Amino acid sequence: MNFLHILLFPLLITFILPIFRARIATALSTISFLIPAFVSLYLLLTAHRGEELLMNLPAPIGDFYLLYDPISHAFGFTISLVSAMVALYSLPYMKHRFEEMGAKEGEFRKYWFLYNLYAVSMLWLVYSGNLLLLYIFLEISLLASFMLIYLYGYGNRQWVGILYFVWTHIAGVLALTGFLIVAFANQTLALNELKVIGFIPWLLIFLGMVVKLPGLGPHIWLPWAHAEAPTPVSALLSPLTVGLAGYVLLRIYLIDSSFIVQFREIIIFYAIISSIYAGLSVFKQRDYKRLLAYSTVSQMGYVLIAICLGSYGLIGLVIQYMSHAFGKAILFMTAGAIIATFHGLRNLDKMKGMHEFVPTISNAALLGFMTLSGIITIGMFAEFFILLGLTQIYGFNLQIISLVVLVFIISGLYSFYTMKEIYYGTPMAYEKPKFSRLLDLPLYAIALFSVAFIFPPLAPALLDGIKLALGGVMP
Amino acid sequence: MITELDILKALVILTFAGILSYKNSILSLALSTLVVFLFLESNGLILMVLSVAILNLISMLAIRKNQIAGLDYALIVFMAIATAYVFFTSDIAELLVLFVVVSVPTYLIVMLDEGKLNVDPGIKYIAFMVIATVVFIIGSAVLYLGYSWQNSTIYLLGFVALLIGLALEVGVAPFHEWVPDVFSNANPISISIIASLAKFVPFIVAYKILLMTATELTSLALLIFAVISAISMFIGNIGALTAKDPARILAYSTIANMGYVLAAFSAIMAPRELVYYAIAGGLLQLFVNAFGKIGFFNAIKGGSSSLSNYLLSFSFIGLPPLMGFWSKFFIIYALVFSNYLWLAILLVLNSAISIPYYLRLVRLTEVSSKSLITNTVATVTAFVMLITLIPPVWFVELVKEVLK
Amino acid sequence: MIDFPLNEATLIATLLLAPIISSLPVAFAWLMEPKREWTRNLPIIAVFGLFISLICSLYILFNFGKLEEAVKIPFDWLPGYNISFVFIFDYLSKIMGVLTAFIAFLIGVYGLEYMKHDYRLGWYWFFFNLFTASMLLVVYSDNLLMLLIGWEGLGLASWGLIGHWFRDDDDMSFVGNVGRKIAGINYFWSPSLGAWRAISTIRIGDMPMFFAIAAIFFFAGTLNISEIHWHELAEKLGAFGIFLILFAFLLGPFTKSAQLPFSEWLMTAMTGPTTVSALLHSATMVAAGTYIFMRLSWYVEPWNIHNAGVESIYVLVLFLGLVSAFYGASVALGCLERKVLLAASTMSSLGLMFATASASKWVGEFALMVAFWYLVTHAFAKATLFLVAGHLIHETHDRFCVGGKDLAKHLRLAFLATIIATLCLSGIPPLTAYWVKSAMDEVEHSLEHEFGLIPLMLLVLTSAIYSAFLAKFLSLNFLKGDYKLKAHGGGRLMSFAYIVMGSMLILLLAIYLIDHEFHEFVEEGFLTSSLTVGLVVLTTYLIGLAKPRLESPIGKALGDRLYLAFLNDYLVPKLGWALAKLVDYGNRAIDFFCHRAIPDSFNFASKSIRKVQSGSVERYLKISVAVILLLLVVAVALGVIV
Secondary structure, three states, X not given: OOHHHHHHHHHHHHHHHXXXXXXXXXXXXXXXXXXXXXXXXXXXXXXXXXEEEEEXXXXXXXXXXXXXXXXXXXXHHHHHHHHHHHHHHHHHHHHHHHHHHOOOOOHHHHHHHHHHHHHHHHHHHHHEOEHHHXXXXXXXXXXXXXXXXXXXXXXXXXXXXXXXXXXXXXXXXXXXXXXXXXXXXXXXXXXXXXXXXXXXXXHHHHHXXXXXOOOOXXXXXXXXXXXXXXXXXXXXXXXXXXXXXXXXXXXXXXXXXXXXXXXXXXXXXXXXXXXXXXXXXXXHOOEHHHHHHHHXXXXXXXXXXXXXXXXXXXXXXXHHHHHHHHHHHHHHHHHHHHHXXXXXXXXXXXXXXXXXXXXXXXXXXXXXXXXXXXOOOOHHHHHHHHHHHHHHHHOOOHHHHHXXXXXXXXXXXXXXXXXXXXXXXXXXXXXXXXXXXXXXXXXXXXXXXXXXXXXXXXXXXXXXXXXXXXXXXXX | OOOHHHHHHHHHHHXXXXXXXXXXXXXHHHHHHHHHXXXXXXXXXXXXXXXXXXXXXXXXXXXXXXXXXXXXXXXXXXXXXXXHHHOOOOOHHHHHHHHHHHHHHHHHHOOOOOOOOOHHHHHHHHHXXXXXXXHHHHHHHHHHHHHHHOOHHHHHHHHHHHHHHHHHHHOOOOXXXXXXXXXXXXXXXXXXXXXXXXXXXXXXXXXXXXXXXXXXXXXXXXXXXHHHHHHHHHHHHHHHHHOOOHHHHHHHHHHXXXXXHHHHHOOOOOOHHHHXXXXXXXXXXXXXXXXXXXXXXXXXXXXXXXXXHHHHHHXXXXXXXXXXXXXXXXXXXXXXXXXXXXXXXXXXXXXXHOHHHHHHHHHHOOOXXXXXXXXXXXXXXXXXXXXXXXXXXXXXXXXXXXXX | OOOOHHHHHHHHHHHHHHHHHHHHHHHHHOOOOOXXXXXXXXXXXXXXXXXXXXXXXXXXXXXXOOOOOOEEEEEEEEHHHOEEEEEEEOHHHHHHHHHXXXXXXXXXXXXXXXXXXXXXXXXXXXXXXXXXXXXHHHHHEOEHHHHHHHHHHHHHHHHHHHOOOOOXXXXXXXXXXXXXXXXXXXXXXXXXXXXXXXXXXXXHHHHHHHHHHHHHHHHHOOOEOOOOOHHHHHHHHHHHHHHHHHHHHHHHHHHHOOOOOOOHHHHHXXXXXXXXXXXXXXXXXXXXXXXXXXXXXXXXXXXXXXXXXXXXXXHHHHHHHXXXXXXXXXXXXXXXXXXXXXXXXXXXXXXXXXXXXXXXXXXXXXXXXXXXXXXXXHHHHHHHHHHHHHHHHHHHOOOEOOXXXXXXXXXXXXXXXXXXXXXXXXXXXXXXXHHHHHHXXXXXXXXXXXXXXXXXXXXXXXXXXXXXXXXXXXXXXXXXXOOOOOOOOOOHHHHHHHHHHHHHHHHHHHHHHHOHHHHHHHHHXXXXXXXXXXXXXXXXXXXXXXXXXXXOHHHHHHHOHHHOHHHHHHHHHHHHHHHHXXXXXXXXXXXXXXXXXXXXXXXXXXXXXXXXXXOOHHHHHHHHHHHHHHHHHXXXXXXXXX
């Protein structure tokens, strides 16, 4: 039994899920992601590396193979853990949503198929050893998530769905064009045989990923999509999907870093400005999910900053992905829990002192914000390595140092500002609700890992593994 | 390999089918189907062409009570045979004949309807087709002349005339004016044939003639192709954005798709091992267009499941692993290696522009009651889009095999 | 004594985890619905956990070699990066650890009664114990990254505890006169606001500190404070580099220890339960800042480094500390709220600690010793005073300094404890703080070469004011206040706690006088100059006692903390909101452009394209023919050109 089988398992489950009733489907979906989660964690701990051929294809496509290294495993673990927990959470949430929409229970069949397809395509994406394969999974994940928004989203969901589709499709096809130029130059798209990425393809891929990530400017699609998606989907979109742009950039960088090195100054300034800009935007939001969406933009700025910062920065990038995934998944689920228990409540003006009514959700939100701002959670390492990379590349460049520090400060500030606005203060007149345990326990499971990853044995395994995958030597 | 003898056999049987159709349309259907099966042993590419024809045949059943019931089957198979044969011939006279042969039956098909003959779209269509045929044939002749005389002005004149003929024939913008009107007024099933089976031959003939007459000027002249294809993509995709009638949306989508196919032409002067990607891309795009149009027009006619509509739409938009992705993939690759990066980028942007209207199309074609025939045809076309789950390097191989 | 590593591992794990684990029962039980009566007894377990920590810290104090000896105990953390958990037991940490654990335990005992009827016990005890554990981690850390975990834990726990009464529904938990406005902004603070002010200020300091830690790691290759070759590092980085790193690093301690201009949060941190204030102000949180500075200086050995960067930093800290001390003392003088008064006085003391510790650059290790022992003295005294204040608030239901002889009679023990603490802290000869302060005078005096008499003057001035407001506190609460007694019962456990705490000052006095180690303190204390200062302090004490209230506009301004609150509540938020508004406009503009303007223009183009379809064949043919002709012209033109 090799890892391919583990990865095939959730894929197969996807296609049989529609047969089952909602409860069983929930359990199956959760299990189908928990297994890869634990196996990839184990492989991460053992610093497993390897390749597994899927298909021999001629030039210019090159072999389709699965790529296993600690970076993939780190991403894979994050994706499968979050997907499993969100799957559990989906059951009570979507039940509420279907009731609200007047849809029947049978709607769950479609939902589970799309949900699993969405999550599993992201999982496969990070193990893809071929840029084309990677692109295919990128688009499948886009497709499935689009359908979920289109069918079950809030507000003007069809408009939002199309908006999301158009933006991310532009991101995808720009990257695809870049990939094809790479394919022509190298006569392959297999990651292990790629040698050069020219300027134009790098630019196209970079632009595509900046749209997807998103950076300042294109970021405007994200608050719409992430806020109006049904919350379990937001809890995958925001933590997992957008960050995959960072993963793609990382893989390209590892082949040929020339572009980033050449335009480092411009990129890092853009990244910093975009992070600060989005961070400041958070304060003005009065919709809980929109607020979180802007925070995602800000956090993705970290990813873009990290890629400019040499090998320490790359370590920071991987950890930032994980930490943001954990934190934002928790936070979106807290928003969803409030929506589900208070009948669509998401306006900050109508939330005050929510700790009074949903203490467990409030505590989970605290853990989520701690992860975002790097307090005793894995986020701490992300910030540490970004700062380390900053020192390595920029030494005592006061301007950039203070800007990056400002970025981190703003994250902390909006985190606790939001805590105050939503959970603290004189409670409003609500009843203390009863709600399903599935709306809060999965959040704590994620938080547990978020904290556990700063201690042995997970921390050294993760960090040594990434180091190994990046080539071992820290300059 | 299809020989002239095969064609002769087929023609004889089809004539019988035509005659018998006055007696019994079922017999005609059976004989026509038999012809299709006679050709089945050939290459996979031909197989795909034939499956387009079979789907056309089946969907014809949805308008069984048309004016030429029975004869229509023979006409379709006749076109199919011509389409299959065009891959194998390289005689300029034969090519031009095939061009006409595929064009003419559509004059009749476009007017078919249950009840009385649908003349209005017929007039528009025929008017344009006649001009197209004439310009195309004259263009080829002039082109050949320019090629033989080594005269660049004549060559370019012929070249442009050929392009114009082709554009008029298949409905490339800015020669697309007939398309939306005809598509929305004619019977959906007849249009499904015009939009699918009839589109292959003009392109292949044009390709073969261009290749035969290639000079060092061709690369330069292909720039005109590139520009026209870009115009067509934009006109088609943007035009569709606000169209409300599903048939009109599909008309604009056809214009856009023809633009994509035309884009593949920009790369035909590439070295041999690369040019196959361009041809494969163009051809695959034609197949996507053909299957997709059959599926959608059937959906308009009698309804189909929303799953298949979604699949078709996603394929048109170009999402992997559906067929529509791979056609664009090969076309973009072709554009990349022939240094038409700008066109590649325009093409991918166009695929993004097309998203809203394809999704609207799914909503517009959503119905509660579905007829069995149309639903089956649409479902089959949707699943055909999935055959590229196996990356279609095999398709490139097929193209290589046929066009050796 | 220490034979095998497991023993150490267990010891350290117990020390750090006992408080956290023991607080879990109450934390989890309190999440249950409905809350059962027996869950109110669970805090005893939590306090027991604190007790275990105390035992462990005592064990560490006595069993790891001589007091001056430094023992390091490393555990693997990130071996690939040369980062380990390194615990260090040296002079500073051994004593500081016991101090922290002891004070936390006593306050815990006090809290059992003080917080008995609270509505959020689970939260309270979890964060209280997390607070203690974090502080212990900070105290015993040699590794900077590990220290940072504790450091962030302190910030988080303080946020949780300051905002403990998150409902903002009880005036008793506010700071300032509720409803009062100055220049349009609210001049009173609710617990949720207090918590926000605390964490937001702290984040501003922590992030530069984090950068400094990363930079130190990058340049020094290690994160262990005791192993970094500071001398070489300073040489390598040059004056600007080392200045930047140290400055960024110290922004953490500055914010945590509420030095100017980051002092506001500490004043409004009084919205938390009094027990929290007591812990926060004595041995954790704010003390952590000064403690880290001392620990750093201990190993940096600035007196051996001759580098302009290092020197500038120490000058900066010296004056920042002195100015903060003076500011804090003045504010306390004008303050009428019990806890805010004490908070301002803490800020003042912290300033003195910073200033004294920074003098080590010129004076040497002795200055660090003075600063450290002042920290210890201050911790006991301040904890006592806060605990008394808490009891008084409980008793009088008033946050302001009210009370009278009746109250003193009623709460004899509180009265006694206050007398001990104020006398011992203000530096009146021959009581506890006097000896330390004398040494401090001497330290500042020896800076005469460098800075003239300014440091000494500031110190004496601060001390004088300090003793005056302590006397004021005593006088207003027990002697001259206006308050009609309404007798309450209970308070035994609370009284026990502060009496023990206060008696520690006497014990400390004995140690200073007897232990040979402190002979320098005692010698300094017998100098005439020190005695003079002591007399000045005694005088101001007596004045404060006799005339605790003095209406004056200056006093009022001081009581309003010289309006520094505008920095936190007006300037920074105004700037922030302006920027937020700006980016909001930006977002709207981008949103409009991308999601309105572009789609609309596409729709417009689409309609124009569709306008061609009029349905008339003639028109279509005309267009086609026109385009055909155009193309043919292009072809001919091309042909001619070629």
